[in-house]
Amino acid sequence: MKKYYHIPDNDYLRIHFVRPRFKSNIENVLLYIANECCKIETCSCREYATKINNAIRLFPGNISLTQKTIDNWRTEISALCAFYTEDKATNLTTTSKLSFFLNENQDLTQFFKFLMITFQFPGGHIKPSDNIDLISNGVRFKPAQFIIKVLMAGNELLATYGKEKEMSISDEEATYCIFNDLQVTTGKRTPCDVAKLILQNRKNKILYYDKKDRRNFNSKGVPRTKGDVVRYAGDVLDYMEIASLLERRLDGYFVLKTNAFSDLKAFVEDTSFFDGYEQFYGINNIKPSMLASIETDWFDYVNNLVNPSKFKTDIHDILRNAQVGVVIDNRISEILNNGDTTTKDIGNIGETLVYAHEKQRLKLAGYEHLLHLIAIVDSPSYHPGFDIDSLEGDGTNHHRYIEVKTTISRQKINLFSFHMSPNEWAVAETNREHYCVYRLMLSASEKTLYILRNPVALYKSDIIDAIPRNGMEISFKSSICTPEKLLVWKD
Numbered sequence: 001m002k003k004y005y006h007i008p009d010n011d012y013l014r015i016h017f018v019r020p021r022f023k024s025n026i027e028n029v030l031l032y033i034a035n036e037c038c039k040i041e042t043c044s045c046r047e048y049a050t051k052i053n054n055a056i057r058l059f060p061g062n063i064s065l066t067q068k069t070i071d072n073w074r075t076e077i078s079a080l081c082a083f084y085t086e087d088k089a090t091n092l093t094t095t096s097k098l099s100f101f102l103n104e105n106q107d108l109t110q111f112f113k114f115l116m117i118t119f120q121f122p123g124g125h126i127k128p129s130d131n132i133d134l135i136s137n138g139v140r141f142k143p144a145q146f147i148i149k150v151l152m153a154g155n156e157l158l159a160t161y162g163k164e165k166e167m168s169i170s171d172e173e174a175t176y177c178i179f180n181d182l183q184v185t186t187g188k189r190t191p192c193d194v195a196k197l198i199l200q201n202r203k204n205k206i207l208y209y210d211k212k213d214r215r216n217f218n219s220k221g222v223p224r225t226k227g228d229v230v231r232y233a234g235d236v237l238d239y240m241e242i243a244s245l246l247e248r249r250l251d252g253y254f255v256l257k258t259n260a261f262s263d264l265k266a267f268v269e270d271t272s273f274f275d276g277y278e279q280f281y282g283i284n285n286i287k288p289s290m291l292a293s294i295e296t297d298w299f300d301y302v303n304n305l306v307n308p309s310k311f312k313t314d315i316h317d318i319l320r321n322a323q324v325g326v327v328i329d330n331r332i333s334e335i336l337n338n339g340d341t342t343t344k345d346i347g348n349i350g351e352t353l354v355y356a357h358e359k360q361r362l363k364l365a366g367y368e369h370l371l372h373l374i375a376i377v378d379s380p381s382y383h384p385g386f387d388i389d390s391l392e393g394d395g396t397n398h399h400r401y402i403e404v405k406t407t408i409s410r411q412k413i414n415l416f417s418f419h420m421s422p423n424e425w426a427v428a429e430t431n432r433e434h435y436c437v438y439r440l441m442l443s444a445s446e447k448t449l450y451i452l453r454n455p456v457a458l459y460k461s462d463i464i465d466a467i468p469r470n471g472m473e474i475s476f477k478s479s480i481c482t483p484e485k486l487l488v489w490k491d
Helices: 023-038 047-060 065-081 096-106 108-118 126-136 144-162 171-179 191-203 226-242 263-271 288-292 295-304 315-319 331-337 342-362 368-373 423-432 455-460
Strands: 084-086 092-095 247-248 252-254 386-390 399-408 418-419 435-440 445-451 463-467 472-475
Touching: 023 065, 023 096, 023 472, 047 065, 047 084, 047 092, 047 263, 065 108, 084 295, 084 455, 096 108, 096 252, 096 295, 108 144, 108 226, 108 263, 126 288, 144 171, 144 226, 144 252, 144 399, 171 191, 171 226, 171 455, 191 399, 226 247, 226 252, 226 386, 288 295, 331 445, 342 368, 342 386, 342 399, 342 435, 399 418, 399 423, 418 423, 418 435, 423 435, 423 455, 445 455, 445 463, 455 463
Parallel strands: 399 435
Antiparallel strands: 084 092, 247 252, 386 399, 418 472, 435 445, 463 472
């Protein structure tokens, strides 16, 4: 006979929150929307919403979406990512620090670490009515931190049992043993207690999802699927994977990310918690309107925790399986083999790959005797307006001045936008057709390169879009140029 784990009715509260409709493509969407938000100056809430809606509709595949779906996208982005703040008192919406941070750093892994360390219940990313349920039941809960503590406690337990296995957790276990149990979400059950419970349930072959459990029925009396029941815990686990805090095994279970000790330690030791809802604990008949004013404070709290120097991504980790395959000078070797490599090296990675590309391009064109003239010219103290001084390789002595714009992500990225500084734009205008932007998008599986020659002329000809903002915010359509094959230097 099948045995199911059952949370006592008095301890059962199903936690749920905004689940974006674009979750399957979340990395591309967030990079795109952050860029679009950065183009919008503070304006009325209605005007800002209209501009964001227009941007959402222009995202690939969205042109035929209904207005309701577009509106849902907007509210989901706002709730989940705090990309902008709506001040109902002044009727003004302002693009947030998080938008500028993600747009400028192009580091989704770092962004999701900030998202997860601030993700809590109750919180401003949740509907007021749901927050009322959480507050009324005494919930104070940070899921990412708790999950990490459970896995760490489980590893210690397995070690005492003489087991060499690593503690893991599934979306079902996270749902039933953590998310939906008030003993956990109110702080009455410790991570060690939960780890013991999960291991004991496995030993006893206890199942979780029971189709006949009335608590799994929706308002129409229809049983929710297992996918519906576990989706919220599953989303948090997925976000923690994007944040490089967890990694998913082939069996679907999650374990602590290898070589992420410092970040995991930061999560475990974190004591931050938004306390704007504390005043409502112990109060009967809380109204949604009573929580409305808290939302602005919540978004301010989330944005003020952003620190560009914190949670910098280990680029080596992302590219470990990318088959970059470039070995030149010792520089690429140093970058890829340095376990301390961080976000600041995104630019170095891109420059090195393009440097190798240029050497191979000129070699194949018959200009091997000129290879020694190709140079990476950027430095910490001085940026001449481009990263690489190369040659056209067309029979002339003309140089090709290359500015490299690199984005790195675990999933394939299609982000056709980037920022050019005032100096880069000025140098591009001076060098005209001999100035190129190499837009390089790297993932664990693909390397995509677009070359934009003479970006100033492209802008003046309305081929690309450019919006002044401390330089120029550039965006272009993939149809204006064919992606180039990123060449690999071979001695």
